[in-house]
Amino acid sequence: MPRAKSIPKRAYHHGDLRVALIAAAVQILEKDGEAALTLREVARRVGVSQAAPYHHFADKEAILAAVGEDGFNHLAVAMEDGRAAAGRGTRAILRAMGVAYVRFAVRHPSHFRVMFSGILQKRGVKECGPLHAAAQRSFGMLLEAVVAAQKAGAIVEGNPAKLALFSWSMVHGLAMLHLNGVADGPAGPLGSIDDLAAGAAEAISRGLETRGTRS
Amino acid sequence: MPRAKSIPKRAYHHGDLRVALIAAAVQILEKDGEAALTLREVARRVGVSQAAPYHHFADKEAILAAVGEDGFNHLAVAMEDGRAAAGRGTRAILRAMGVAYVRFAVRHPSHFRVMFSGILQKRGVKECGPLHAAAQRSFGMLLEAVVAAQKAGAIVEGNPAKLALFSWSMVHGLAMLHLNGVADGPAGPLGSIDDLAAGAAEAISRGLETRGTRS
DNA sequence: GGTACCATCTGAACGTCGTCAAGATAGGGG
DNA sequence: CCCCTATCTTGACGACGTTCAGATGGTACC
Numbered sequence: 073m074p075r076a077k078s079i080p081k082r083a084y085h086h087g088d089l090r091v092a093l094i095a096a097a098v099q100i101l102e103k104d105g106e107a108a109l110t111l112r113e114v115a116r117r118v119g120v121s122q123a124a125p126y127h128h129f130a131d132k133e134a135i136l137a138a139v140g141e142d143g144f145n146h147l148a149v150a151m152e153d154g155r156a157a158a159g160r161g162t163r164a165i166l167r168a169m170g171v172a173y174v175r176f177a178v179r180h181p182s183h184f185r186v187m188f189s190g191i192l193q194k195r196g197v198k199e200c201g202p203l204h205a206a207a208q209r210s211f212g213m214l215l216e217a218v219v220a221a222q223k224a225g226a227i228v229e230g231n232p233a234k235l236a237l238f239s240w241s242m243v244h245g246l247a248m249l250h251l252n253g254v255a256d257g258p259a260g261p262l263g264s265i266d267d268l269a270a271g272a273a274e275a276i277s278r279g280l281e282t283r284g285t286r287s
Numbered sequence: 288m289p290r291a292k293s294i295p296k297r298a299y300h301h302g303d304l305r306v307a308l309i310a311a312a313v314q315i316l317e318k319d320g321e322a323a324l325t326l327r328e329v330a331r332r333v334g335v336s337q338a339a340p341y342h343h344f345a346d347k348e349a350i351l352a353a354v355g356e357d358g359f360n361h362l363a364v365a366m367e368d369g370r371a372a373a374g375r376g377t378r379a380i381l382r383a384m385g386v387a388y389v390r391f392a393v394r395h396p397s398h399f400r401v402m403f404s405g406i407l408q409k410r411g412v413k414e415c416g417p418l419h420a421a422a423q424r425s426f427g428m429l430l431e432a433v434v435a436a437q438k439a440g441a442i443v444e445g446n447p448a449k450l451a452l453f454s455w456s457m458v459h460g461l462a463m464l465h466l467n468g469v470a471d472g473p474a475g476p477l478g479s480i481d482d483l484a485a486g487a488a489e490a491i492s493r494g495l496e497t498r499g500t501r502s
Numbered sequence: 503g504g505t506a507c508c509a510t511c512t513g514a515a516c517g518t519c520g521t522c523a524a525g526a527t528a529g530g531g532g
Numbered sequence: 533c534c535c536c537t538a539t540c541t542t543g544a545c546g547a548c549g550t551t552c553a554g555a556t557g558g559t560a561c562c
Contacts, residue, residue: 123543
């Protein structure tokens with residue numbers, strides 16, 4: 073391995089095929105959907121042979137896992153940005169992270185769908201450790217925020233992981249339903265998805281707040 | 288059309304191929320997952336030729352839509368049962384429907400996944416009207432329950448469709464995260480999914496309740 | 503009771519896909 | 533200068549989705 077150590081991921085024959093393949097996959101997913109994602113089309117778009125991807129990914133699922141990992145990393149960044157932009161209240165931070173979550177899902181639907189398409193479950197955690205780690209990064213942020221809110225007495229006590237799961241479920245469900253076109257279908261437009269996200273975050277925030285708090 | 292009118296869906300050469308195909312598809316989905324679902328395998332399992340399904344379904348997606356429709360109808364029944372078993376409080380009814388929703392998802396993961404795999408969005412509403420109607424049936428029940436709770440003064444005012452969407456999002460998110468194995472992974476077991484569902488329903492119920500209510 | 507009809511099903515084919523094995527290519531280390 | 537190894541290509545195999553012309557078999561009508 074001559075330069076695979078000195079220069080880890082550059083100066084391939086192609087340039088950096090692995091990254092290019094992932095980018096092409098995302099492009100296809102965004103334009104034509106998951107059904108149109110074909111390893112052969114990915115290779116075609118990058119300009120390599122149909123077998124070339126197999127030197128960077130074990131199979132088709134592996135490239136999807138890479139897209140999912142990419143998505144989870146971007147999600148964590150988006151949530152960090154949301155947290156940074158929020159005020160100083162612990163519940164305000166939770167709400168901001170929830171809104172950022174939904175906004176990410178809406179802005180990167182292809183990534184989001186792949187992230188939760190069940191790859192993480194089908195392939196063991198060991199098989200795709202990076203994906204799992206990236207997912208844990210986001211959940212860890214949420215967990216921290218819940219613990220902080222509990223310490224501040226802003227939300228109820230109890231297993232923080234459970235409360236974090238509830239918060240996550242709220243925004244995840246809204247994002248999923250919106251992506252399936254069901255959030256604005258049934259009874260006319262319910263408002264922008266950003267407003268809906270804010271409303272949902274507000275609802276779960278109230279649901280978890282400690283009793284006795286004034287409004 | 289000799290008997291297609293008198294006896295709408297029986298006495299085919301096979302018996303009732305359409306229903307048998309759907310059942311076989313569900314069986315495959317439950318045992319081996321969506322990736323293993325093949326029209327050829329479905330036909331094989333039923334004992335007909337590979338082209339036979341095309342006389343009952345336009346393409347592979349159509350049979351998936353049929354499975355989804357089936358799932359939505361069963362979901363509506365499950366939610367009706369949950370509502371019937373609940374007490375008389377309007378918020379108790381909402382919670383019971385939420386718990387029933389999650390229980391359905393956990394007990395019929397294959398159906399549930401197909402129901403929200405994006406078929407409803409990809410194919411237009413006109414293309415698969417029955418699916419859409421079945422989905423609306425469940426959402427309609429939820430909407431009724433929200434309106435009733437509002438009339439009773441148990442939950443806040445505002446667009447009932449929006450509040451119904453929030454409730455739906457809560458339990459939908461929990462169900463989805465659980466199905467992806469993420470609900471009980473991060474921080475050890477958080478309790479049975481039924482308990483989690485009850486907790487989530489309680490949280491959103493509190494989040495939407497009118498202020499001033501005692502505990 | 504025979505016959506024509508039409509829904510239903512079969513057999514074979516086409517193009518594409520995921521994947522693999524064996525060989526070509528290229529660029530740095532000896 | 534040659535070799536070595538990572539990288540990529542060529543060619544192939546089996547399976548899949550889908551289509552089409554034709555076989556099959558029950559129902560209705562005469």
